[in-house]
Amino acid sequence: MKYIYSIIKADYLQRTRSYSFLITLAITIYAAYSFVPPPTASYTTLNVVGYKGIYNSAWVGHVSAMMTTIMLSLYGFFLINGGIKKDVDTGIGQIIATTPITNFGYLLSKFLSNFLVLLTISALTFLISIVMFFVRTSGSPFIIGDFILPFLFFAIPALFTVSALAIVAEVFLGRKLILQYIIFFFLFGALMANVVGHKSSTVNTFIDTFGVNTMTNSVKDKVNTQYHEHIDAVNLGFTFSAKHRFKTFEWDGISWTGIFIASRLMWICIAFGLVYFSSFSFHRFDFKQAAGKKKKALAPANISHTNGTFAAGINVSLLPPVVTDYSIFPFVKTELLLLIRKGPKWFWLVNGGLWISMVFVKLDIAYAYLLPILLFLQVTRWSELATKEVTNRLHYFTWSSYKPLQRMLPSQLLAAFTMAVALALPVILRSAAAGNIYSVFNIINGAAFLVLLAASLGIVSGGKKLFEILFFFITYLITQKIPLTDYLGALPHDSPIGFISIMLMLNVFLGAVSFSVRSWQVRHL
Template sequence: MIAALAVADFRERSRRPAYAVVLLAAVALGVLALPAADSHWQIFQLGDYRGRYSSVYAGTVTALAGAVWLSLAGFYVVKSAVALDVDTGVGQILAATPLRRAPYLAGKFAGNLAVLASMTAALAGTALIMQLWRGEDRHVGPLALLAPFVLITLPALALTAAAAVLFETVPGLRSGTGNIVWLFLWMTGSIGLQSGGGLDVFGMGHVITSMRADVGDRRPFDFGVGLVERDTPLKVFSWSGSYVDAGFLAQRLVLLAIAVALAVLGALWFHRFDPARAMPGRRAAERPTEPTTRWELPAHRPATPARLAPAGFRLVRTSLGVLLAGVSKWWWAGALTLNLIAAVAPAMLLLCWVWPVLLWSRLGIQDIDVLAAYPRRRTRLVATWLAGVLLTALAGAVPLIRQVSTGDTRDAAAWLAGALFIPALALLLGSLTRSPRPFQVIYLLWWYAILNGGDPINFMAAAGPNPALVAAVALTLVLLTATWQELKHSRR
């Protein structure tokens, strides 16, 4: 039964567009992992050095890069296995079988791991092609090339597959909150784990120790996985690939055991598709209730100057109501607290404009049932975007007031451009994918880069790009969204 669940889950996931996107990104990562000899860029950082492109070096470097990248992107590909069974009704059929909770979750874990393993196989093929293409060492050692993917990448991805199952069963982590929690866990964990301290999840510590010994340079130098630029071409050394020992193998087995335990641990919270124990939010959504607020769409009448403004205003108000549906008072309390702190600390705008990320990710998705009845698609699109702009303005109102009161026109202009850009990006990604996850991941990674000193991409401050350029990009994104919707409508 576990094998049948895993195979069915793999077949369903491998047909999704998100699978193809992440798979292509993994292949591109494999190409970047082995740059040209005269390149100043590198994925695997080892100071001013890189190994000769032998099978063991090509396989190990690509496996390390894949472990780091797929542990993030792969999580969002596989984190919907249980929810899909709930939405499609398959779970109710499974509930009528003798299949118990732990074996069901084990099957979902195996399916998640199979999806991630197929991406790992694509990385391994890319490493082989790149080794032959670069031509520094055309002798192919199959075991030396493939072993890093089995020993380094797969155990790390097993933790990712297990975390996806666990997040789908623990209350509070099933929704977009879990997506954000995993992103922050990945960002903090990938930095800490690359130091090789404690349990070496990525195997980085053992690999670095072996490479240091073969380089012979005792001076301290940077190491890790991440795209960086060097001023001079890298020095080449020959690496023996001697990083596997009894301690390393024991750690990989421990990682697999932890992954299985995490996946099965979800059985403590898993409702096994019992409607009486299902997700409270889902039960509330399925239970017919009287609406507490009545949203009225403007009637489709000939557009006259007297009617255009009120109709547009009502549509924006309706769009904002849909966007803010279900927002609790605690969310508003958090937004107010951040704004009050920003009154004395201008840099807090960065925190003010990460707080509504789950609400922004609804743009282009949540208006399917309520606003789709309005006949003018372009007007509806603009109203949805303006509702997002209003939400952004509310979330960062105090920093703007402070900038205007102090006469800081450049930062105020950057604030206005950012308020236009964020919902435009969310609207485009939501319309293209019909999923909140792409925006959540892309925006939070962007935000994290700004937090770590990424001034060239900081659209929230005057130190970043020209506000006029940011505003123009925002309008372009809205136009692209409108074009996409028109193309989609023309196919019907």
């Protein structure tokens, strides 16, 4: 038990003291603030068409808990994923393998550490939801149970499940990060699609991982009963719409049944079961590979001998002449090759399939869905754009080279931008052929934004986690047609020129951050 506690403590402290965790925490604070929008806001987080719930304890507590559960489950996987990989990379895993701790004990400690990290963020949103109740409401009584119970029954089982999935992904998929992300993306979408809008039943209650169906059905039943309506759908999430009058209703929360509580316990047990069964396939940091037989190198026949021995020294005249070249184009070529060769070769078949699909499907589908997904599939390439030198401890050499700010960083940005534009080429050419110049400029501008965002977040945070979390979140919201995250300009905007101007200013800002922070690092690290 002492080994498990020590690993949990060390892993939790290491994660929570990182820049990526602190920045994620800051983003979560803002998100928790936005979960309870002001009455004059142009968006809602729980939308019943034509109706609006009164901000009482039940409404604020349940909506905050549900939004926290969904959003934290969505990006929490990226935050906690990689705990085992870090032990492999640092060599700590080999030390742990020599201790008496069992495979299940080690995976259990990582699983609980994952859960505690997510629980810390959830606890913060819990406190903010209470603050927002007093900020947004007036006259409604404060009932603490309306805040504790939703977080207990919604967030806790979901966070256990996501923590277990992160362990399963690392055990069975190892270093195949992009495959882990893709599988989780589709699994999350399948879980949400399987419950949203379904009628209440015992089976639906048990398969509803996040408790979404139970809550939305309760709200829907309240509106239908009070106003004699036949509403079938309740939209949970950030829904932007024009301002108009709403009919109000007072919702008293969910009636917690024994079946619902049993379903929450079932998901917690499933999480522990996934970790237990993963322990049978855990490698325990044993990466021995069969050593191939090396053939003895034979001396070339044309090497001269002197008195039966090899000629001493090297004939400098036979070496190619040294040519000084201070341009960045060799660096651009090298960085582009590093981007292309990263990851398994077979994955380019997937990229090629999507790229060809964008040539034949409808332009609006290719623009709004396939292109963002194709760019997201390169997340592991973008995320290490400006961090791989530090990760591999090569920054001592690269940052001391000739003009690193004028040559190294621009070459990385140019290579990534070239690759992004090449991936978007079918949509760019089809938009140009259709005479939509705004779309062409928006895609190019969006490609620059993506590259600069990856570079700036990597340089500031010192790692790739923050960008991976944010990029996944942005891509998911794009597929849900949220205009705020539309960096490619695929959705209609009130002012095309205004949108282009905002993106240009964002790109200038991100570029300034990247170069200024990297300049400080070069001079002080």
